[in-house]
Amino acid sequence: MKMFGLKYLLWLVVLLGFTAQAGAQSITSESQSLTKKQQAIIPIAAFTASGDLDSLKGALHNGLDAGLTINETKEVMVHLYAYCGFPRSIRGLQTLMAVLDDRKAKGINDEWGAEASPIKDKRSKYDQGKEVLGELTGAPQDGPKTGYAAFSPEIEVFLKEHLFADIFERDVLSYSERELVTISVLSSIGGVEPMLRSHMRICLNVGLTPGQLQQFVNIIQASVGEKEAKAAQSVLDEVLRSVKSE
Template sequence: MAHKFSKITTGLLFLMTININGQKQDHLDNALNARQLSIITIASLTAKGDLENLETALAEGLDAGLTVNEIKEVMVHLYAYCGFPRSLRGLRTFIKVLDERKAKGIEDTLGAEASPIEDKRTKYDRGKANLEALVQAKLDGPPADYAQIAPIIEVFLKEHLFADIFDRDILDYRQRELVTVSVLATIGDVEPMLRSHMNICLIQGITPAQLKELVDVVGKNVDEAKIESARDVLNKLLQSKE
């Protein structure tokens, strides 16, 4: 009888272990990794102009495995959403961090450069194709209201943002959207664009749990009103998909 009980107990413990380990793995798979968390923090602090805390975040990003070129690309990407002044100050802060680490004997990995563009289509067509890949839908409808009143801005968006910038393969689409959402949540008062890019994150395979984690991370750097607005945008977006 004791032998039978031992077998049953062992079996139950084995099943419990599988269940616990499975839950743990699900949690890990559903969580942002260290590199993604660093991208979010760096983007948010750069957009905010919090250079003192940015220094720490940049060092932590390098230690988490981001390359020098990946962090530079984060700075390049985010200028499209919060402007050259924030981007340039972020880059100068990064130079300082790299110099200090080099003085300490730390050799950071430079990483890959952007691949040459072999696509012979016009920049406008490349940008349109990239945007369609982002939203996973054809964009052949009437132009948006802003494009009707200022057609040139639609050209800039397609040719510069979605071609010149998005064609650079140092960061992938998911990483670029993590940067974008982090910046938009940090600057605040851009709810329609924030919702749009949160939706693109979902389309690109970022999970609702990961988006919630992103908002929590950004929430460490911005005031309560902005982060509550971001949470509200995300909650309404997720409810619309139920």
């Protein structure tokens, strides 16, 4: 058990607590509770982003046991490099390889799962990404560029063409699963509250509920820490107040 890491064990205790209370609290009712696979994605993304590889090993075992395929788990780490960089992503993938070797040695044969479907859209990647971002945000993307996009048009192009076209259009993970990865990373690295705010709103747009986002914060508290959870809770409260007033 030592190899799994203290944070992972604490998170597992909290997760078991969620399960035990599911019938008593609306926050974990069937319609409000994240699936086991969605719950497993959160610490995998958070530990990869923070570089806590000891705890990541335990989270990976749990995620594979919860039904994540190898390709889905790989995709979590491919997705998050856009938010925390290649070094963290590659170290996560290397840790996954070691975990899979360990499981195979124990006679556990994990399912590879589906590969990403070919993208047949013949439009430019920029136009594809613009459409995906519009779907995610529920807002048109044809207005004049402002803020960082006006200051650095290059990065706005990279975001549309690569993040929202190349990455988000890969159907190994759903939009809601990708957003769970994203807010897990942003909560883990900290100091990016405006981005976390935007992506929590996107979470609501792609079908996650306020109760599921509260459960997300609770898992962050157990797996990452009090400071990160407090910041995430503050952002979530702000987003929910804003949505309610609209």
